Amino acid sequence: MIRLQNVHKSYRKNGLVTPVLDVPELEIPVAQRVALVGRSGSGKTTLLNLLSGLVKADSGLVQVDDEDLTTMSEAACDRFRARSVGYMFQSFHLLDGFTAVENVELGASFAGRSGPRKEAEQLLVALELGERLHHFPGELSIGQQARVALARALIGSPKLVLADEPTGALDGETANTILDLLLKKSLEQGVTLVVATHDLEVAAAFDRIVRVEDLQ
Amino acid sequence: MRLPALVLRNLKRRPLATALTTISVSLGVGLFSAVGALRDASEQAFHRSAGVCDLLVGAKGSALELTLNALYHVGASAGNIPYPVYQDLRQTKGVKWSVPMVVGDSYRGFRVIGVTDDLFQKLEVPDFGKLRFAEGGGFSFSAAQLDDFHAEVVEHAAALAEDEHDHDHEADDGHDHHDHDLADLAAENGWFVAVIGSKVASETGLKLNSTFEPAHNLVEGGGDAHDEAESKVVGVLESTGTPLDRAIFIPAAAFYAIEGHQATEQSSFGGALDPHGLSAIMVRTQAGYYHLQVRSKIKNRLDAQAVEPVQEIRKLFQIVGNIDGALRMIALMVVIVALTGVLVAIYNTMGARQKEFAVLRALGAKRRTILGLVTAESAAISLFGGVLGMVVAGVGVTLASDQIQEITGVAISPLPDLQDLQFLLAITAMGALAGLVPAARAYRTEAARHLSSSL
Structure with missing residues (x-):
């Protein structure tokens, strides 16, 4: 269960304080697949970062499975992210010098578990990339890169998968394939899925749509 | 990962x-x-090479030069010391052993050194021990034999001086005559033999029973070969990692017998150019007081000096x-x-x-x-x-x-x-x-x- 209460976040730059997000109340049950929609700058990415513990709220409560991220130390947040969160970025951010399987393996490297290589291979095989395990990102199509990024987010069976515009860089057909895979795999693994998107058609495929502007 | x-x-x-x-x-x-x-x-x-002896006795002059020349074969000999210095040393209390060295010849750039068999029997290389042979063995030539032969050398020199006087300085004929007498004597005693260091063996191709002719001078190709002193290799030393590996040892008598190593009318007996003298003497002393006493005794001489090789190398x-x-x-x-x-x-x-x-x-x-x-x-x-x-x-x-x-x-x-x-x-x-x-x-x-x- 994800619970946010009276969360406020603003950024400071050159002494100027810019409020970016206010969430009086938001609850997401376990295994629910949620689409966060809203215009650019509405705070979708900030909300994802708050849920991953990458940034801290100025005030309020951010709770994931009874763990209060607002009171956690940075190191504890890192540990939480390594063990409990999978992250998929818009442009995937695969690391150039690492093969597909190594990129996926990286997703579980900081959780302190052994044997992520085998799981990484299994995930990629399940995503029909068995032939591309040892290919570098530059040798993969954009759709294949998206699958690798998806596998990296799913490795280690995280409780929560966050994705920021996962289909934003893809053409229609590939976007649909990736979206289907994302929804299917999260359902199979029973993870809570929170995806930020500006595309209402994409959002329509989720269990629930949350309009960020409406939260405030 | x-x-x-x-x-x-x-x-x-x-x-x-x-x-x-x-x-x-x-x-x-x-x-x-x-x-x-x-x-x-x-x-x-x-330091290891310098540790083969406690004292090095040689001609007066630079102590470092003496050390480098006698133990490392670097540079030319500074001169000779009178033979009696060696005889005195052997009688000196506190001297465990001494090995005389006479130099002046070489073979393909490797120094030929006249010694006694004490070199093989007594000298010890630090961290290695006594000299060991890869092939063959050492030659037999004792200090007493050297004394006897040296007496012959001096006698021949005296005869030469007489010849010179009688023949109004027709030196060349007399010179050759006496050289050959000594050479014959050395040959009769089987002293034209050599023990070679490991590096000499590997670089010259000399091996057991090979023969070679030492050449006058210490530089490679620097002098005429002594065909009358053709020497046979009777032993090849194991490698010691010291300059001994680059030396050719012959009985000191053979060295004195080689043509041109005897006195001429220009010879200065008893001085640094004494052809009957020695280039240097390696000495092992008893520790402590005796060492100082031996050193002090040599120091008091006007015709020789005693240096401590280890100290000289330390200074270097x-x-x-x-x-x-x-x-x-x-x-x-x-x-x-x-x-x-x-x-x-x-x-x-x-x-x-x-x-x-x-x-x-x-x-x-x-x-x-x-x-x-x-x-x-x-x-x-x-x-x-x-x-x-x-x-x-x-x-x-x-x-x-x-x-x-x-x-x-x-x-x-x-x-x-x-x-x-x-x-x-x-x-x-x-x-x-x-x-x-x-x-x-x-x-x-x-x-x-x-x-x-x-x-």
């Missing part, structure tokens, strides 16, 4: 920068290590040490410049790697993991550079050791020692320290900012 794998993969991603910075570190480390290794190994090896290395220190300072500066290069090279990649660090942070990497990653990359370059430098130094020392052995006979090991390993650790630590600068920048990476900037 563990941190070491991440570090190696990141280094592989930038092959040119990694190779160049590694090479720059290796040059500095190699220079530093080679200078140190050469100094330490040569000092150790020189004190002088060399200043140059060595300066060289090591230069090498250290090169290492520091190279490590600064590593720092700059890694720092310059930081801007482009912010996203990479942000991704790693988003995947759960702690800030200190990022700090460790960058620091370890710098340390790894330093370690690789250090290892490469040690290899380069090893090759350099091997090449230089051939040259040093060529000149002095001292064999130097190119293998790294504990000090080298400590230096390698220090270089790696310095590399890690240099890496802290870019690592600090990586540490401060705000993941959320760098991830969202692309969204």
